[in-house]
Amino acid sequence: MKIGELAQRSGLATSAIRYYERAGLLPKAKRGSNGYREYDDATLEQLHVIDIGQSLGFTLDAIRAVLALEGKALQDGLIESLAARLVEIDKMMLALQAQRTSLLETEQKLRQSWVMRPCVNSEPAPPLRPTGSGNR
Known part of the structure; x- marks a missing residue:
């Protein structure tokens, strides 16, 4: 099959297929004798593996x-x-949960400190004078 058909069947752009080849x-x-790339069904299967791998967060390396095996x-x-x-994802989830907990604690501390002593710049800023009105 030619690259256009492979792209259509795989759901990938022809540029992506050329990139994966490079x-x-x-x-x-x-x-082929006309110089066009010709692919077989095995290439389509490899593209599916690449697509699935990327959607699961695997690096191209x-x-x-895996494809070399x-x-x-x-x-x-x-x-x-x-x-x-899965181990990488578990580590990321733990790190994100720790960050979430830290953010919630920080938010709570800030809110408590603002209740105890309001911000010194809590007064509204004076209105800006219109510019370019010609009245001086």
């Missing part, structure tokens, strides 16, 4: 490493990659 995520496409090593690599990504 980046080594896809094998170099075979060229991690995806490239075959057979049982591919299966094991996928499972290991998923497990490692």
Whole structure:
């Protein structure tokens, strides 16, 4: 299939497919006698793996490493990659929860301190004089 059909079937832009090829995520496409790239169904499957991997937050390097594997090593690599990504996500969730807790505590402290002693600049600012009115 030509790149346009591959793009349509994969849901990716032709520029993305060319990029993945240049980046080594896809094998170099075979060229027809007319010079057009020609792809097979295996390339479509690889594009689906790339798309899924990116949607799950994997780096292109991690995806490239998995795509380089075959057979049982591919299966094991996928499972290991998923497990490692889950650990990363758990760490991010803990860090975000800690940040959330800290933000809530800071907000509460600020509100309490403002009740005890209001801001010195709490008076409204004087109105601005109109500019360019010609009255001086």
